[in-house]
């Protein structure tokens with residue numbers, strides 16, 4: 001494609017601008033997008049942050065608690081260091097020193113043969129605490145824990161007791177974990193609860209019934225299924241931390257997240273709307289410039305050759321519109337055509353193109369009855385009496401046959417309405433031929449194709465771009481070619497940029513090709529002389545390869561060779577053999593009957609350099625005859 005140095009240079013943008021030209025269409029979009037974004041964001045944020053916060057609080061709780069038990073172990077180790085006589089004033093002093101060092105400890109007692117002998121608070125005047133009962137939870141071989149102990153010196157207080165063989169330590173809180181829990185409560189977000197407990201045999205928390213909330217208040221949590229909950233059991237003592245966020249708490253967070261997301265959504269919507277307004281403004285500006293261009297008929301046409309790459313003759317061309325506004329920067333048709341379509345004025349463009357083809361190439365076409373120019377049309381044109389009249393006028397004014405003005409419909413804009421199909425049938429009945437453009441990119445399928453009077457199918461250039469080296473196979477391309485042929489239509493391959501691509505398709509029985517390798521779109525004055533010159537011909541290898549390729553492509557309604565010959569007949573194109581014969585017969589005389597301005601010398605030259613395909617009626621025929629020289633692309 002020619003390079004257009006213009007900011008509006010993509011087809012997608014063209015389509016967007018086209019849609020923008022339909023007022024109000026996009027106003028709904030920002031609102032819907034904003035709302036959906038807000039909702040999705042709120043749900044995601046709530047669930048994600050909820051689980052994340054709970055897990056992080058549980059992890060923290062475990063860490064604090066494990067540090068606490070490690071401190072208590074260290075206390076027992078220090079107590080076990082005493083080697084003097086137990087319960088002496090020195091021993092009590094040593095015990096009291098340690099007692100004062102550790103915050104949550106309420107008392108340290110010394111036991112002998114299961115009975116308490118002295119303690120830091122009671123001294124040696126002991127009324128014994130119950131001995132360590134079997135079945136108490138053991139942290140390890142040395143340490144055991146009892147929760148819910150009421151010391152004799154303060155029976156109103158419920159404590160936990162940790163003990164080893166000789167010492168017991170009373171710790172504040174009904175459970176050993178209470179202190180840590182209370183310390184941790186602050187780290188849990190409002191409404192959530194944190195519980196610390198020992199793991200059961202299966203490694204799950206034994207209970208989370210008594211909890212401490214964020215305010216440090218104890219209570220019992222009702223674990224509804226709607227609660228968010230995270231449990232973590234880890235550490236040397238088999239401790240578990242469970243954090244629970246009741247529905248009321250996480251719903252509160254969800255509401256907050258929804259608020260934030262609504263704000264973000266509103267912002268996104270505002271940005272989208274602002275973008276829309278800016279684009280709308282540009283679209284309007286483009287609308288205005290196009291309205292002016294339409295009034296002034298400020299468009300031009302370029303013609304891109306369609307050639308028979310087996311025998312190197314131009315058999316037709318596609319008319320392609322061009323627009324260079326006053327600022328001198330060309331705007332590509334795939335940008336401005338969608339806008340014109342959205343403005344509802346594509347009919348004017350189609351009619352302009354038809355008239356312009358007549359004006360520029362009327363005489364040229366009259367002299368070459370087999371030559372055909374294809375014009376891009378919109379489905380709406382098919383049902384338009386104005387367009388029908390426009391075609392009729394052009395043919396009458398310039399003395400052309402309907403088949404010299406072919407009509408290209410793109411697969412991306414399917415013919416859907418009865419009136420359009422009906423118009424298409426009438427135009428076909430009159431003698432116009434239809435190309436289905438961009439095949440393989442849009443809405444057509446083979447069934448739809450069969451229902452339409454389409455004569456030729458143009459294989460989209462994306463397929464062409466996917467083939468390269470002559471020997472390589474592309475099954476998708478091959479099956480698409482096969483499908484088209486099954487319908488009995490001829491194939492024109494678009495976007496041929498290299499001789500390898502041309503050879504690839506020639507090998508698969510394709511004759512008609514279009515693309516830069518054959519010729520770029522050029523104005524009429526440049527196109528006419530080029531149209532009568534030989535084009536590059538595809539190089540094909542030996543007969544065996546061709547035969548194998550043909551066999552691989554399987555049974556068809558018609559053979560590619562037949563298709564090629566029939567295409568020739570319809571196009572009124574003579575074969576290379578005929579040309580050579582004509583050249584001999586009419587040496588020096590002007591024109592063979594179908595190639596108009598081609599001179600005998602040219603035909604001679606072609607015949608001489610083997611342009612071979614003198615008898616190239618298809619892959620099984622002339623291609624098999626041997627390799628052709630490849631002529632470089634036209635410049």
Ligand SMILES: Nc1nc2c(ncn2[C@@H]2O[C@H](COP(=O)(O)O[C@H]3[C@@H](O)[C@H](n4cnc5c(=O)[nH]c(N)nc54)O[C@@H]3COP(=O)(O)O)[C@@H](O)[C@H]2O)c(=O)[nH]1
Nearest residue numbers: 001002320321333334337353376437438495496497515516
């Ligand atoms: N309704 C109308 N649509 C029109 C008209 N004129 C053009 N168009 C459509 O605009 C699209 C872009 O066309 P354009 O920029 O002119 O590009 C054409 C060729 O230049 C390009 N091309 C041709 N050969 C090659 C190639 O080898 N490589 C390559 N990368 N590009 C190449 O392809 C375009 C023609 O394609 P197609 O139409 O699909 O046959 C395009 O969709 C036009 O249809 C108009 O008057 N009316």
